[in-house]
Amino acid sequence: MSSRRRLLAVSAILFGLTTALPAGTQPQRAADHVVVISLDGFPSWALDDPYLPVPTLRALAARGAVARTMRPVNPTVTWPNHTTLVTGVRPAKHGVLFNGILIREPGVPPRVEPWRDKSEMVRSPTLYDIAFAQGMTTAQVDWVAIQSAPTITWAFPERPDPKGEVAQELVKAGVLSQAELETFHTRNIVWRDHVWTEAAAHIIRQRRPNLMLYHVLTLDSVHHRYGPRTLAGQSTMAALDGHVARILAAIEASGTAARTAVFVVSDHGFRVTKRQIRLNAALAQAGLLTVQDGKIVSSDAYVVPEGGTAIVYVTVPDPSGSILARARKAIEAVEGVATLVEPGGYAAYGLPDPASNNQMGALFVIPRDGYAFTAAVGDEVVVDATEGSLGAHGYVATDPDLGSLFIAAGAGVKPGVTLDVVESVDVAPTIARLLGLPLSGADGRALDGMLVSSSGR
Numbered sequence: 001m002s003s004r005r006r007l008l009a010v011s012a013i014l015f016g017l018t019t020a021l022p023a024g025t026q027p028q029r030a031a032d033h034v035v036v037i038s039l040d041g042f043p044s045w046a047l048d049d050p051y052l053p054v055p056t057l058r059a060l061a062a063r064g065a066v067a068r069t070m071r072p073v074n075p076t077v078t079w080p081n082h083t084t085l086v087t088g089v090r091p092a093k094h095g096v097l098f099n100g101i102l103i104r105e106p107g108v109p110p111r112v113e114p115w116r117d118k119s120e121m122v123r124s125p126t127l128y129d130i131a132f133a134q135g136m137t138t139a140q141v142d143w144v145a146i147q148s149a150p151t152i153t154w155a156f157p158e159r160p161d162p163k164g165e166v167a168q169e170l171v172k173a174g175v176l177s178q179a180e181l182e183t184f185h186t187r188n189i190v191w192r193d194h195v196w197t198e199a200a201a202h203i204i205r206q207r208r209p210n211l212m213l214y215h216v217l218t219l220d221s222v223h224h225r226y227g228p229r230t231l232a233g234q235s236t237m238a239a240l241d242g243h244v245a246r247i248l249a250a251i252e253a254s255g256t257a258a259r260t261a262v263f264v265v266s267d268h269g270f271r272v273t274k275r276q277i278r279l280n281a282a283l284a285q286a287g288l289l290t291v292q293d294g295k296i297v298s299s300d301a302y303v304v305p306e307g308g309t310a311i312v313y314v315t316v317p318d319p320s321g322s323i324l325a326r327a328r329k330a331i332e333a334v335e336g337v338a339t340l341v342e343p344g345g346y347a348a349y350g351l352p353d354p355a356s357n358n359q360m361g362a363l364f365v366i367p368r369d370g371y372a373f374t375a376a377v378g379d380e381v382v383v384d385a386t387e388g389s390l391g392a393h394g395y396v397a398t399d400p401d402l403g404s405l406f407i408a409a410g411a412g413v414k415p416g417v418t419l420d421v422v423e424s425v426d427v428a429p430t431i432a433r434l435l436g437l438p439l440s441g442a443d444g445r446a447l448d449g450m451l452v453s454s455s456g457r
Contacts, residue, residue, distance in 0.1 A: 029436030030412030030452060032259040035204065035212040036085070036431070037247055038143075039240050040078060041220035041393065043228060043269030044069035044403040046237055054241040056248065057264060057407060064262075064409025065417035065450035069400070072268045072424050074349045075306040076393050076402045078220070079114075079144045081267035081424055086143075086213065087124040088428030088442030090350035095123035096145050097311070097351070097359045102304070104358060107316055109280075109289075109302040115159070118149040127428050128152055128211055130437045136210035141200040142192075143213040154207050156199035159185050169206075170199060190239075193218045197243045201250035208254050210435065216243060227390035228270035228401075259411050261434050265427060266405040268393040271308065273385040274370040277336050279303040279310055281381045286330035288323065291377050301327040304361070305373035308395030308402075312363035324362050331363070335382045336371035340364070349396070350443075366396060408450060417450045 044067070046052055073084045073091060075098075083096040091097055100114035101121050122145055128138040132151035139154040140146055147157065156166045162181045171178050175198045180187065184195070193216040200214040219236045226232040244264060251257050280296065280303050283289045290298040299315045300323050312331065314323050331337055341364040343353055354360040367373065372385070372392035395402050406422055409415075412434045425444030432439035433446040 029434070031261040031410065031434040033208065033210055033212070033251075033256050033411075034261045034263065034431050034435055035247065035251060036214065036427075037244055037262065037264045038082065038085070038213075038215040039219060039237075039244075039264065039266050039405060040215060040217045041223045041268065041270055042237065042240070042266035042405045043401065044266075044405050045269065045401070046233075047405070049234075052234060053238045056241045056245040060244070060248075060262065060264060060409045061407045063415050064407065064413045065419060065447075066408075067406035067419040067422045069403030070265065070406035070422045070424055070427075072397045072402060072404050074351055074397050075309055076268040076395060076397050076399075077306050078267050081404070082144045082215065083122055083126075084424050085265060085267070085427045086126045086128065087122070088425050088432075088439060088444045089124050090425060090443050092347065092350050092352045093124050093441075093443070095352065095357055095359060096121050097357075098304070098306070099144070102359045104313070104315070107298055107300075109296050109299050109315065110304060110313055112304070115147060118146050121145050124441075125439075126151075127431055127435075127437065127439070128213065130432070130439060131211045131435065134437060136435070137207065138211045138213075139200075139203045139207060139209040140213040141203065142196045142215040142217070144215065146213075153209060154203050156196065156203070160199075166199060166203060170195070170202060173202065175199070175202070189218050189221050193243065197246050201246055204247065204250040204256075205254050208256050211431075214247065216240065223270040223391040223393075225388050225390065227272050229272070233270075257410070261408065261410040261412055261431075263427065263431065264405060264407040265424075267424075268404055269402040270391045270393050271372075271395055271399070271401045272370070273372040273390055273392045275336055275372075276374045276376075276383050276385050276389065277310075277334060277367060277371050278374055278376050278378060278381050278383070279305070279312075279331055279334065279337075279365070280375060281377045281379070282330045282334050283327060284377055285381070286326055288327055288330070289377070294377070296377060303331075303365070303373070303375070305375050306394035307372050307392035308367065308399075310365040310373040311361040312365060313361040328363065331365060336368050337365060338368045339366040341366065412452050414450055414452055419447065419450060422447060 079099045080096045087094045098112045100112040101116045104110045129151045137153040141156045142158045160167045222236045288301045429442045429446040
């Protein structure tokens with residue numbers, strides 16, 4: 001983004017936020033700094049195992065607040081839920097439904113493009129927008145739906161800019177070489193998590209941002225490959241505990257610990273996958289897709305899978321509704337399909353009406369237990385899950401196995417608090433309360449029961 005475009009974008013955001021906020025309504029600040037640590041794919045039920053070796057997380061929970069579970073939003077995938085964590089609203093409002101933005105063109109399958117600007121994806125104000133508007137500094141490491149956000153002061157993105165300020169500082173510090181920086185996205189996820197942790201620690205020590213957003217990915221990859229409740233998953237969670245300890249040490253080294261609140265969260269839990277459903281194979285058998293050499297070359301309808309749910313799109317004009325009717329008939333007959341939800345039922349799942357958001361499709365499909373959706377096509381519509389695909393998320397948010405992690409401690413947070421079920425939409429209002437930010441229009445609420453009141457109670 002050019003300097004001029006960045007200035008214009010920032011000006012527009014500041015104008016929109018400041019004109020929407022009534023004078024004299026800014027809350028009292030309880031913390032000067034908030035660090036949000038997101039451990040992708042860390043299920044809340046994991047903490048029920050007393051022999052899971054995560055001493056840092058357990059100590060943090062003991063000196064602050066921990067929830068029995070945090071309910072994510074639909075669809076229970078990474079980008080929609082991370083966007084909810086920083087907006088306090090569901091996808092029906094913020095508009096992010098995929099790990100990227102869905103590109104729709106007539107007669108061909110929709111495709112998800114991740115590397116698009118935040119301004120194209122996120123339809124609601126974020127915590128970092130509001131913090132920036134209030135004169136605070138913001139930072140992100142491997143956060144999502146945030147590319148080219150003009151209200152982020154310092155960034156080390158999922159795909160870092162080799163010439164970026166933070167990136168070059170890490171090279172000078174010996175964290176990685178310039179050659180490794182140039183090919184960063186091709187390296188294994190365990191090493192990238194290590195570098196992202198070093199980047200976050202560096203920013204905290206050197207920059208002391210008021211709001212820090214940090215995200216690591218290895219556990220999600222492990223759970224997808226080997227499934228949840230496995231030795232591989234337990235080992236990864238233990239390793240992530242070390243990453244959290246590294247961030248806490250950086251906060252101490254920065255001299256800001258007494259005025260910092262730390263949130264450790266996740267975006268979703270996981271379920272074991274036994275069978276995979278290829279709905280696009282069913283559409284091909286119904287004559288709604290054309291497949292050549294294993295690739296879809298044209299389509300009248302197409303299914304975008306989200307793991308534990310899927311969304312059906314009609315990709316050509318369908319004034320009579322006949323194509324949708326054929327797609328519905330083909331999908332209803334498939335083994336493992338439990339429920340087809342029409343647009344009139346989307347609000348109950350926190351999903352947008354396709355009339356107002358073309359990211360959403362004509363049907364929302366929910367599977368039976370043990371099944372997950374995949375985009376693959378082939379002769380068989382339903383196949384056994386194999387190694388590499390033994391775990392999935394994306395299931396409806398009320399599924400207990402999809403519950404997310406929630407721990408908070410530090411400035412403004414009461415010690416020794418155990419909460420029952422909190423909602424992911426509650427995270428942003430709670431952070432806003434701690435930082436004294438005037439967040440309005442959230443679907444969630446500040447978790448007052450875990451916060452120290454202005455009178456110190």
